[in-house]
Each structure stands twice: as C-alpha cells, then as structure tokens.
Amino acid sequence: MWARAACLGLRASAASRRRSFTSAGADPQGSGRVTAELIEHLERLALVDFGSQEAVARLEKAIAFADRLRAVDTDGVEPMESVLEDRCLYLRSDNVVEGNCVEELLQNSHRVVEEYFVAPPGNISWSKPDEKGPSHTAE
Amino acid sequence: MAAPVLRWLCPGRRWAFARTGGCSYHRRGVPTASTSSGKRGQSSVAQQSLITAQEPRKGDREWAAVVGLEIHAQISSNSKLFSGSQVHFAAPPNSLVSFFDASLPGTLPVLNRRCVEAAVMTGLALDCRINKKSLFDRKHYFYADLPAGYQITQQRLPIAVDGSLAYSVCVGKKRGQAVARTVRVRQIQLEQDSGKSLHDDLRSQTLVDLNRAGVGLLEVVLEPDMSCGEEAAAAVRELQLILQALGTSRAIMAEGQLRVDANISVHHPGEPLGVRTEVKNLNSARFLARAIDYEIQRQISELENGGEILNETRSFDYKLGCTMPMRDKEGKQDYRFMPEPNLPPLLLYDSASLPAGADPQQVINIDQIREQLPELPSVTREKLVQRYGMLPEHSFALLNEVGLLEFFQNVMKETRAEPKKVTSWVLNTFLGFLKQQNLAVSESPVTPSALAELLNLVERKAISSSAAKQVFEELWRSEGKTPAQIVAEKQLELMRDDEALEQLCRATMEAHPQVVMDLKKGNPRAINKLIGLVRKATLGRADPTAIKDVLERQLSG
Numbered sequence: 001m002w003a004r005a006a007c008l009g010l011r012a013s014a015a016s017r018r019r020s021f022t023s024a025g026a027d028p029q030g031s032g033r034v035t036a037e038l039i040e041h042l043e044r045l046a047l048v049d050f051g052s053q054e055a056v057a058r059l060e061k062a063i064a065f066a067d068r069l070r071a072v073d074t075d076g077v078e079p080m081e082s083v084l085e086d087r088c089l090y091l092r093s094d095n096v097v098e099g100n101c102v103e104e105l106l107q108n109s110h111r112v113v114e115e116y117f118v119a120p121p122g123n124i125s126w127s128k129p130d131e132k133g134p135s136h137t138a139e
Numbered sequence: 140m141a142a143p144v145l146r147w148l149c150p151g152r153r154w155a156f157a158r159t160g161g162c163s164y165h166r167r168g169v170p171t172a173s174t175s176s177g178k179r180g181q182s183s184v185a186q187q188s189l190i191t192a193q194e195p196r197k198g199d200r201e202w203a204a205v206v207g208l209e210i211h212a213q214i215s216s217n218s219k220l221f222s223g224s225q226v227h228f229a230a231p232p233n234s235l236v237s238f239f240d241a242s243l244p245g246t247l248p249v250l251n252r253r254c255v256e257a258a259v260m261t262g263l264a265l266d267c268r269i270n271k272k273s274l275f276d277r278k279h280y281f282y283a284d285l286p287a288g289y290q291i292t293q294q295r296l297p298i299a300v301d302g303s304l305a306y307s308v309c310v311g312k313k314r315g316q317a318v319a320r321t322v323r324v325r326q327i328q329l330e331q332d333s334g335k336s337l338h339d340d341l342r343s344q345t346l347v348d349l350n351r352a353g354v355g356l357l358e359v360v361l362e363p364d365m366s367c368g369e370e371a372a373a374a375v376r377e378l379q380l381i382l383q384a385l386g387t388s389r390a391i392m393a394e395g396q397l398r399v400d401a402n403i404s405v406h407h408p409g410e411p412l413g414v415r416t417e418v419k420n421l422n423s424a425r426f427l428a429r430a431i432d433y434e435i436q437r438q439i440s441e442l443e444n445g446g447e448i449l450n451e452t453r454s455f456d457y458k459l460g461c462t463m464p465m466r467d468k469e470g471k472q473d474y475r476f477m478p479e480p481n482l483p484p485l486l487l488y489d490s491a492s493l494p495a496g497a498d499p500q501q502v503i504n505i506d507q508i509r510e511q512l513p514e515l516p517s518v519t520r521e522k523l524v525q526r527y528g529m530l531p532e533h534s535f536a537l538l539n540e541v542g543l544l545e546f547f548q549n550v551m552k553e554t555r556a557e558p559k560k561v562t563s564w565v566l567n568t569f570l571g572f573l574k575q576q577n578l579a580v581s582e583s584p585v586t587p588s589a590l591a592e593l594l595n596l597v598e599r600k601a602i603s604s605s606a607a608k609q610v611f612e613e614l615w616r617s618e619g620k621t622p623a624q625i626v627a628e629k630q631l632e633l634m635r636d637d638e639a640l641e642q643l644c645r646a647t648m649e650a651h652p653q654v655v656m657d658l659k660k661g662n663p664r665a666i667n668k669l670i671g672l673v674r675k676a677t678l679g680r681a682d683p684t685a686i687k688d689v690l691e692r693q694l695s696g
Contacts, residue, residue, distance in 0.1 A: 041473075045279075045473055045475065047281060081274065081478040081484075082478055082479075082480060082482075082483060082484070084480075084481075084482070084483035085483060085484060086483075087483040088483065088486075088501065089250060089482060089483045089484065089485050089486065090249060090250070090501070091250055091251075091252035091255065091500065091501055091503070092218075092223070092249045092250060092251050092252060093252060093253075093500065094216050094217045094218055094251055094252060094253035094254075095217060095218060095223065096217050096218050096223060096224065096225040097218070097223035098218075098222055098223040098224045098237035098238075098239075099223075099224035099225055099234065099235045099236060099237050100234055100235075101236070101237075101238075102231070102232075102233045102234050102236075105233060105236060105238075105241050105349075106233065108241075108243070111344075113344075113346055114232070115231060115232040115233050115234075116232050116233070116337070116346035116347060116348055117233070117283075117346070117347040117348075117349070118344050118345070118346060118347070119283035119336070119344065119345040119346075119347050120283075120343075120344065120345065121338065121339075121340065121343045121344055121345055
C-alpha cells in the first residue's frame with residue numbers, strides 16, 4: 001500500500017514541479033538525492049508513510065525516471081492540461097436532485113454523534129514515533 | 140518614557156493634518172491583549188483619534204498602511220456548485236449532502252450553470268474582463284470538513300480579472316461628506332465551500348456537518364489599494380450591496396454568506412512595502428474595521444519598539460478586541476495545486492462567437508447576461524440625486540437599509556409633499572423609530588400610505604410639523620388608525636379661525652405687558668417668548684409663523 005501511496009505522492013510532486021515547486025527540496029538538476037527534510041515535508045503534506053530507506057530509494061529512482069521527460073523540447077508548445085481539453089464542459093441546471101441520505105452516509109463513519117461525523121480534535125496531526133505529535137488548535 | 144506622536148495617514152492625504160484625512164491615527168501606547176477590551180470606547184478608533192490632533196515632533200516619521208482583501212461570497216443558488224444537493228442555511232446535519240459532497244469514490248463534479256452565470260454577472264458589474272476560457276484546479280490540504288482532501292478552485296485562470304470597485308467613505312469633521320474611492324479587483328473565481336466543524340473540547344473530538352461542503356463561492360480578490368479599516372469596511376459594504384442588487388449572493392455576514400480575510404502591512408511612505416500578515420475570518424461587519432485598525436496599530440507599535448512583523452496568519456478575537464496568531468499554521472502551506480482532471484476548460488461566448496445551432500442550455504452568452512444586468516446601487520443613487528435633488532449622503536442612507544428605498548418611493552407616489560421633506564421624515568423620524576425598537580422596514584407598524592397621508596396633512600397646513608410628530612408617534616403605537624382619525628381624536632388641527640387667533644394674541648399681549656415692553660425696546664428674543672405664550676394658549680394648535688405675522692401686525696398697527 002505504501003508503494004502505491006508513494007507513486008501518488010510522486011505524480012503530484014512531478015506535476016507541481018513543472019509549475020513552481022516551492023518547497024525545500026530535491027536538486028532540480030537531478031542529482032537524484034532526496035533529502036530527509038523533503039521526505040518529512042512530503043509525508044506531512046500527503047499523510048503518507050515512506051516507511052523505509054528502500055522506499056526513499058525507490059522514490060529517487062522514480063524521480064529520475066520522470067526526469068527523462070525533460071529531454072523533450074517543449075519550447076513554444078502550450079502545455080496540455082487535460083485530455084478533456086476539447087470536450088464540452090456540461091452545464092447542469094440549478095435544480096435540487098440529490099441529498100437527503102443521512103443514514104446511508106453515516107454508515108461509512110467509524111464514529112457518529114447524533115447525525116454528525118466525528119473526527120479527532122483540531123486538525124489531522126502527523127506524529128512520528130519518536131516525537132510527540134503537535135496538537136493543533138483548529139480555526 | 141514619553142510616547143512619541145506618530146501619525147498614520149491614508150496615502151492620498153499623507154501630508155495633511157490628522158483632522159482632514161479619511162483615516163488618521165496617533166499611536167496611543169502599545170496595545171496588548173490584557174489592556175484592550177472590546178469595550179474600548181463605543182466609537183471606532185478613527186473617531187477617537189480625530190479629536191486629538193497634535194503637532195508632529197521632529198524626528199517622528201509617518202506610517203502608511205496597506206490593506207488588501209479576499210472576500211468569499213456564497214452564491215445564491217438552489218443547488219451546489221458541482222452537485223445537485225440543496226443549498227440552505229439551517230437544516231438537520233448532513234441532510235443536504237450528496238455522495239459527491241461526501242467525497243465517496245466513483246463520484247464526479249458536474250458544474251452548475253447558475254453559478255457560472257452568477258460569476259459572470261458579478262464580473263461584469265465590477266468592470267472585469269471575463270475570461271472566455273477559464274480552468275479549474277485542485278487545492279490540497281487536510282482538514283476534517285474537507286472530505287476530498289482538496290478544494291476545487293480556479294487558481295491558474297479564473298473566470299474574471301482586472302476590474303474595479305467604486306465606494307465612498309465619509310470624511311470631514313461631521314463625517315457627512317462622501318468621498319469617492321476605488322479599489323482594483325484582481326480577480327473573481329469560482330470555488331467550493333467546505334463543511335462546518337464543531338469543536339467539542341470537552342470530549343476531545345470534532346463534529347463535522349457537510350451541509351455546506353460544495354456550496355458555490357465567489358472569491359473576490361481586492362488589490363491592496365485600501366489604507367485603513369474604514370475604507371475596507373466601506374468597500375465590503377458596497378460589494379455587499381452590489382451582490383444583493385444582482386441577486387448573485389444574499390451576502391449576509393451573520394449567516395456566513397460573506398466572509399472576509401484581510402492582508403495588512405505597514406511601511407514608511409516612499410519605502411518598500413512591509414511584511415504582511417493575514418487576518419482571517421472577519422465575519423462581522425461591525426468588527427471588520429476594528430480588527431483591521433487593531434492590526435495596523437499592532438504592527439506600527441511592534442516596529443516602533445524595534446520588533447519585526449512575522450508573515451503569519453492571525454484571527455480576530457471579538458471579545459478581547461485584538462488579533463491573535465493562529466497556532467495551527469506551521470510554516471508556509473504547500474497546496475500542491477494541480478489541474479482538476481475531471482473538468483474540461485470552461486468556455487464562455489459572446490454574441491459574435493456563439494456557435495450556430497448550439498443548445499442554449501449548454502452555452503453562456505456574456506453579452507446576453509450584460510444586457511440583463513439589474514440596476515447597480517451606484518446608478519440607483521445617482522438617479523435619486525438627479526430626480527429628487529437629494530444629497531449623496533442621503534441616497535447612501537436610503538440604500539443602506541433593506542426595504543427603505545422602496546418605502547421612500549411608495550411614500551413619494553402618494554404624497555404631494557416636497558422630496559426634501561419626505562427624505563427628512565423617512566431618514567430621521569421613521570428610521571429613528573425603527574432603530575429604537577430594532578425593527579426591519581418590513582416590520583414597521585406605519586405603512587407608506589399612512590406616512591404619505593400624514594405628510595399631505597402637513598402640506599395642506601391642516602396640522603403643524605410638531606403636531607405631525609405627535610400623530611406619527613400615535614400611528615406607531617396603535618395600528619389601524621389613520622392619521623386623520625388621530626388628528627380628530629387629539630384635536631390637533633391647526634387653528635383656522637383668524638378672528639380667534641387675533642383675539643388670543645391681543646389677550647396674551649395684554650396679559651404680559653413686560654414682554655411687550657421688552658420687545659418695543661428692541662429685544663429680539665421677546666417675540667419668540669410671545670409666540671410661545673400664544674402657542675400655549677392655543678394648545679399648540681396654531682402655526683408659529685401665522686402667530687408671528689399676527690403679532691407683528693398688531694404691534695406695528
């Protein structure tokens with residue numbers, strides 16, 4: 001499961017790197033090293049556990065693989081943002097046709113209080129095994 | 140330590156003295172959480188400072204503040220932005236939630252036409268350039284009330300850009316003069332609202348209601364062209380009126396339909412801009428200006444004391460009257476923006492580019508929307524000034540209260556009285572009574588017809604103005620009676636019997652020879668005393684001007 005999650009994390013970061021990858025991070029020249037800081041940052045953003053050194057190595061290989069896209073000359077070519085770009089965006093009329101299914105929805109929740117979903121207090125925290133997770137007070 | 144006097148002025152008036160500026164501030168010591176209280180004067184900070192203008196000392200430098208706003212307005216529509224569940228303010232928790240809103244797998248967003256129209260209307264009203272092609276993106280962050288883990292918004296290419304919003308601030312000693320200001324609109328974008336979290340600290344849990352998740356929002360980004368809380372509040376108010384006139388949003392702050400975040404920084408004029416802080420969730424019109432002004436003062440004090448401003452997010456504590464850092468924002472957020480893969484670009488057309496034979500339900504024509512735009516508040520005000528010759532400030536006041544303009548126009552339809560008189564009665568007497576009892580115009584016990592009838596009586600000189608006020612009071616208290624009935628009951632008709640008036644004047648003068656002598660000696664106030672005495676004798680039923688005429692005639696004759 002973590003491999004799949006790592007791939008998802010990779011896809012997102014590769015796409016955003018093409019725009020402006022602003023976080024502290026990998027050397028854009030592609031020396032291939034992914035720092036511990038970057039791993040921690042990615043884990044916190046994506047709530048993904050990289051788990052082991054093997055996973056980090058796999059991530060580095062995946063980034064190197066994706067970097068081969070840079071070999072393509074895209075000067076003057078408009079990026080394709082969606083394979084749907086020449087599809088028509090369907091406009092729905094403003095009618096109420098859904099909703100009213102509280103019971104069904106609440107079945108998915110581990111804990112329920114009256115008709116509310118129950119979540120942990122504050123924001124979803126990320127705690128490493130060796131440090132106490134910060135408990136954020138939510139907005 | 141003597142507190143130096145620092146002045147912070149709006150850019151347009153940097154070199155003028157405090158009193159004439161729209162917003163001018165003196166540093167009044169370091170505001171700390173413990174000393175500020177929500178009750179710090181009933182008047183706004185600006186009003187307090189205007190009273191104490193002082194000479195600047197040598198070495199004191201001026202400050203200029205810069206305020207930008209991000210305003211989120213809930214779109215007034217039947218269903219949500221990307222799903223067919225209902226939009227409604229109060230409903231049982233999670234009853235207005237579809238599978239898509241709950242982010243269940245296998246669901247896809249389907250764009251609501253009405254929301255696009257609302258965005259285009261708002262863009263046109265704010266003089267924006269409407270982008271014929273706009274794109275949707277995902278903004279990722281984790282929070283319990285954002286079930287998908289991302290919000291669909293328009294970051295790269297929003298639906299409308301480069302507009303302007305014209306508003307007015309009241310300046311001058313009596314704050315009666317309206318000065319026009321403009322703020323640029325950077326962009327307007329469509330985005331989803333999140334659900335609501337209720338924090339249960341006692342049981343250490345958060346309860347989540349997704350009724351609001353997925354409701355369409357218009358985010359209006361205003362450039363930092365404003366320089367104080369008052370300007371920001373005025374701009375927000377005008378935007379609120381525009382949205383309400385267009386019908387694109389009901390924009391009621393108390394119901395969370397209009398939310399404002401402010402970006403605030405201070406700097407010395409001529410120097411580069413300072414570090415800005417973001418003050419989030421300013422959800423009350425009353426506290427909007429105060430929160431911004433507090434933050435400006437805080438930044439000035441901090442910098443004056445040698446501190447520095449952190450680029451952080453703060454929230455306004457209404458009870459303490461101060462801004463506090465929001466502890467859960469650690470470092471800069473990385474939203475990992477990516478194009479929304481499930482939505483093609485949004486294409487809009489105008490009459491020239493409309494594809495032939497297209498299904499009208501599936502295309503949006505900007506020109507058609509422009510033609511059908513309702514009248515904007517600024518146009519309505521201008522018409523009032525032109526048609527009735529009223530002061531601009533009065534036109535503002537008429538539009539500032541829900542239903543008041545309609546009330547005024549209904550009175551005007553049925554009365555022969557002068558517009559100035561009607562304006563005065565509606566804005567002073569009528570509005571005064573409403574405010575006193577905290578009523579909306581729709582809850583008024585006095586109908587426009589009743590007020591019109593009353594004003595007609597005054598116009599015909601059937602009753603005096605002061606009698607009219609008494610009648611109005613009675614109208615307010617007892618429903619169902621007409622002004623004519625009340626006048627008859629209380630015998631408030633103006634005396635029409637000239638003969639009786641002449642006699643009364645003569646009798647009064649005879650009874651008060653002292654006053655008459657005073658008058659003959661040349662004391663100008665004696666005549667008023669005489670008039671007062673005669674009025675008392677007539678039980679307030681005689682017109683003071685008529686009395687004056689008779690007395691003067693009798694004295695000279």
